[in-house]
Amino acid sequence: MNVYLAKFMMYYKIQQMHRDACSISQIIHYLIVNRRAVKIYLAMSEQEYENLLIQQSERIKELIPYESFIKERLEQTLQTTEPALTNKALDYVIDNKITSALDFKAIVTRYRQEDTTEVCQTKIIRLNPLNGTLADGALVQPDKSQIEDYQSIFNNNNHS
DSSP states (O other): OOHHHHHHHHHHHHHHHHHTTOOHHHHHHHHTOOHHHHHHHHHSOHHHHHHHHHHHHHSOOTTGGGHHHHHHHHHHHHHTSOHHHHHHHHHHHHHTTOOOHHHHHHHHHHHHHHHHSOOOOOOOOOBOTTTOOBOTTTTOOOOOOOHHHHHHHHHHHHHO
């Protein structure tokens, strides 16, 4: 299928789903597209979108010499990644203007690790050094072990 036609079909599908009262979240999950792209497509008229496609086709493409390498790397990453994780990584890449395929792979790997491991949320308590005021909870005492716990450890090690 022609790339131009495929892009127009995606544009029309997003517009149709929005007219059918689908939320942006429903659209991105159903079509597996980027949230930012959906918002941009919804904000554009058909003529604006056509002009955008024309501009994109006429622009200088600096990565053409590296196209096969980049496609290979992205395909390897996408084949082994679930769509929701891919969308999350793509959102991050677009928001932070990251263009490296290796960086994209690293972001996907990090998100994959976050999904499989429990992330420890550390609470940061700030002390204002200028006026010396403490935030609520700054003087909370950490949990302490009892002396009996240490004595039993030392006694067990001495008998070994």
